[in-house]
Amino acid sequence: MAQKKLKIALAQLNPIVGDVTGNEEKARRARAEASRMGADLVMFSEQFLAGYPAEDLVLKPAFQDACRAALERLARETAEGGPGVLIGLPWREEGALYNAYALLDGGTVSVRFKVDLPNYGVFDEKRNFEAGPLPGPVNFRGIRLGLPICEDIWAGDVVECLAETGAEMLLVPNGSPYWRGKTEERFNIAAARVTESGLPLVYLNQVGGQDELVFDGASFVLNADCSLAGQLPACEEAIALTAWEKGDEGWACLEAPMALAEEGEEADYAACVLGLRDYVEKNRFPGVVLGLSGGIDSALCAAMAVDALGPERVHGVMLPYRYTSPESLRDAEACARGLGMRYDILPIAEPVEGFEAALQPLFAGRERDITEENLQSRARGTMLMAISNKLGSMVVTTGNKSEMSVGYATIYGDMNGGFNPIKDLYKTEVYSLARLRNRWKPKGALGPDGIVVPENILTKAPSAELRENQTDQDSLPPYESLDAILRGLVEEDLRVSEIVARGYDLETVKKVERLLSTAEYKRRQAAPGVKVTRRNFGRDRRYPIVNRYRDQGLEAHRADEALDRATGRPRMSGADM
Numbered sequence: 001m002a003q004k005k006l007k008i009a010l011a012q013l014n015p016i017v018g019d020v021t022g023n024e025e026k027a028r029r030a031r032a033e034a035s036r037m038g039a040d041l042v043m044f045s046e047q048f049l050a051g052y053p054a055e056d057l058v059l060k061p062a063f064q065d066a067c068r069a070a071l072e073r074l075a076r077e078t079a080e081g082g083p084g085v086l087i088g089l090p091w092r093e094e095g096a097l098y099n100a101y102a103l104l105d106g107g108t109v110s111v112r113f114k115v116d117l118p119n120y121g122v123f124d125e126k127r128n129f130e131a132g133p134l135p136g137p138v139n140f141r142g143i144r145l146g147l148p149i150c151e152d153i154w155a156g157d158v159v160e161c162l163a164e165t166g167a168e169m170l171l172v173p174n175g176s177p178y179w180r181g182k183t184e185e186r187f188n189i190a191a192a193r194v195t196e197s198g199l200p201l202v203y204l205n206q207v208g209g210q211d212e213l214v215f216d217g218a219s220f221v222l223n224a225d226c227s228l229a230g231q232l233p234a235c236e237e238a239i240a241l242t243a244w245e246k247g248d249e250g251w252a253c254l255e256a257p258m259a260l261a262e263e264g265e266e267a268d269y270a271a272c273v274l275g276l277r278d279y280v281e282k283n284r285f286p287g288v289v290l291g292l293s294g295g296i297d298s299a300l301c302a303a304m305a306v307d308a309l310g311p312e313r314v315h316g317v318m319l320p321y322r323y324t325s326p327e328s329l330r331d332a333e334a335c336a337r338g339l340g341m342r343y344d345i346l347p348i349a350e351p352v353e354g355f356e357a358a359l360q361p362l363f364a365g366r367e368r369d370i371t372e373e374n375l376q377s378r379a380r381g382t383m384l385m386a387i388s389n390k391l392g393s394m395v396v397t398t399g400n401k402s403e404m405s406v407g408y409a410t411i412y413g414d415m416n417g418g419f420n421p422i423k424d425l426y427k428t429e430v431y432s433l434a435r436l437r438n439r440w441k442p443k444g445a446l447g448p449d450g451i452v453v454p455e456n457i458l459t460k461a462p463s464a465e466l467r468e469n470q471t472d473q474d475s476l477p478p479y480e481s482l483d484a485i486l487r488g489l490v491e492e493d494l495r496v497s498e499i500v501a502r503g504y505d506l507e508t509v510k511k512v513e514r515l516l517s518t519a520e521y522k523r524r525q526a527a528p529g530v531k532v533t534r535r536n537f538g539r540d541r542r543y544p545i546v547n548r549y550r551d552q553g554l555e556a557h558r559a560d561e562a563l564d565r566a567t568g569r570p571r572m573s574g575a576d577m
């Protein structure tokens with residue numbers, strides 16, 4: 001007779017892409033822990049043995065074999081009794097490669113293949129896997145488990161098929177990266193499948209940073225009435241036991257932990273910290289170094305680095321030149337001291353003047369211009385890379401999304417570096433996250449409590465200090481407008497005319513659109529950074545570098561207005577923003 005009670009351990013863990021034996025060992029330890037908790041079954045996330053996303057690495061036969069060998073070792077261990085295991089891996093069968101989820105129990109292996117391969121945004125699964133056939137449930141000790149894999153629940157067909165073929169519950173492994181608003185999106189999708197099928201659902205997600213993606217965990221359990229039966233924390237590992245019983249209405253989860261999973265700005269900050277921490281740890285850097293200018297971008301990056309790694313692994317260097325103000329020196333030092341990190345001052349006058357003297361034979365008789373400004377930034381970039389080479393720390397680069405959008409950064413200068421925690425935060429968001437961190441500290445953060453970004457850094461005008469009395473607003477529109485225009489262009493794909501209709505100046509919008517397009521060459525060479533928004537630069541928004549397309553702006557705007565008048569189409573106004 002089939003069981004009426006079931007205990008499922010949810011292993012929300014942080015695998016490392018490519019570390020098959022490490023992931024295998026993590027799974028083995030989690031199974032032992034699940035066994036101690038009294039679990040019948042332990043569930044891991046999508047592609048756990050490979051790590052997700054392993055990209056083209058999954059195409060290597062040797063890697064596929066290593067994953068399969070690890071799976072077979074784990075399967076053999078289940079022959080000796082103890083909990084069954086649900087675990088993901090790449091699976092080659094009859095010449096095709098599938099994204100598979102395997103049930104290991106009593107020494108045997110049953111697999112199901114992912115049907116809906118995501119191939120948009122940051123996902124390229126059609127490049128790496130074949131779609132599997134519509135699946136039926138697998139039998140675990142008399143219970144029919146539906147195993148849709150991540151994207152399989154984002155449409156209805158797979159779950160419909162599983163329900164029709166007798167699945168009693170849906171156990172969904174995920175490799176679902178964080179972006180703002182994702183938590184609600186996942187709940188809505190999961191609730192839709194529960195409502196359609198009448199089956200309870202476990203949503204188990206990976207946790208941890210992988211290049212520019214952050215997997216935030218935040219796994220959950222929905223009962224068949226769509227009520228939340230369990231919630232795991234965000235951005236941290238957890239092994240949670242869930243207790244299930246089968247009644248007349250089918251299976252219900254009666255006991256599960258109910259953690260707080262942060263949302264909104266708190267979730268953004270936690271994702272940046274986790275993304276930076278895992279990039280540094282998984283690449284085995286002893287620590288990080290960054291240029292501390294006394295400005296907001298480097299201050300927030302320093303706070304995130306200290307929260308991620310602890311103050312003893314973060315090194316700030318002030319690299320002053322003749323335009324560096326006493327205020328910047330004071331602010332940089334206050335920031336470093338407040339965070340408790342190592343702080344050094346290394347003036348750059350000699351290298352800058354050395355470069356200028358060496359270039360003199362070619363530059364004599366020419367005006368001083370942006371060339372000399374960029375030399376300061378490049379001297380700083382060179383010094384930071386030298387410190388990295390000698391001391392082993394990785395350079396954190398600090399360009400925010402507003403700067404990365406319009407190319408307001410020096411290539412091979414302040415763009416030097418290995419990773420950028422604020423790459424996907426607009427400047428206005430950099431300010432608000434700095435303010436947030438001054439009143440709140442994420443769980444597990446290694447930095448101090450209280451104010452970490454000195455008030456003066458939050459209130460003074462941003463400046464690159466590459467010439468006398470320079471401010472960012474000499475070259476760029478005010479950040480409130482710039483960021484709103486950029487959101488329209490990048491996240492919403494609006495026309496220039498539609499942004500103008502929101503109340504922005506036509507020439508400014510056209511200029512921003514042109515800068516955004518021409519800065520693609522810089523972004524293509526930029527360090528990776530944490531994805532926070534729905535559309536980040538890097539894996540997500542992929543534009544050509546050679547690109548002659550320009551939105552016609554005024555002409556298009558006028559044509560649109562004429563069309564609106566002719567058709568009576570309502571126009572968007574500033575009030576719709």
Ligand SMILES: Nc1ncnc2c1ncn2[C@@H]1O[C@H](COP(=O)(O)OP(=O)(O)OC[C@H]2O[C@@H]([n+]3cccc(C(=O)O)c3)[C@H](O)[C@@H]2O)[C@@H](O)[C@H]1O
Pocket residue numbers: 370373374377403407408409410411413414463464465466475521545
């Ligand atoms: N399509 C293309 N493909 C490949 N390379 C291309 C290219 N177009 C230009 N280039 C190259 O790029 C060079 C121009 O780029 P780059 O050398 O970066 O110089 P550029 O973009 O002209 O200037 C850097 C800007 O960033 C600002 N900045 C710098 C540093 C810090 C901060 C701050 O916020 O603190 C701001 C600075 O005030 C200035 O407005 C060209 O001379 C050329 O070599």
Ligand SMILES: Nc1ncnc2c1ncn2[C@@H]1O[C@H](COP(=O)(O)OP(=O)(O)OP(=O)(O)O)[C@@H](O)[C@H]1O
Pocket residue numbers: 290291292293294295296297298299317318319320321324380398414461462463464465472
């Ligand atoms: N004097 C400096 N000493 C050390 N690093 C510097 C200095 N000036 C600039 N940098 C580095 O170059 C980066 C880019 O400078 P930028 O002025 O855009 O940033 P910021 O100073 O942190 O913020 P803000 O733009 O708000 O002033 C800085 O974040 C910092 O890492």
Ligand SMILES: NC(=O)CC[C@H](N)C(=O)O
Pocket residue numbers: 046118123149150151152154174175176177
């Ligand atoms: N691994 C996947 O299938 C991820 C796709 C999914 N829609 C998500 O982001 O959650």
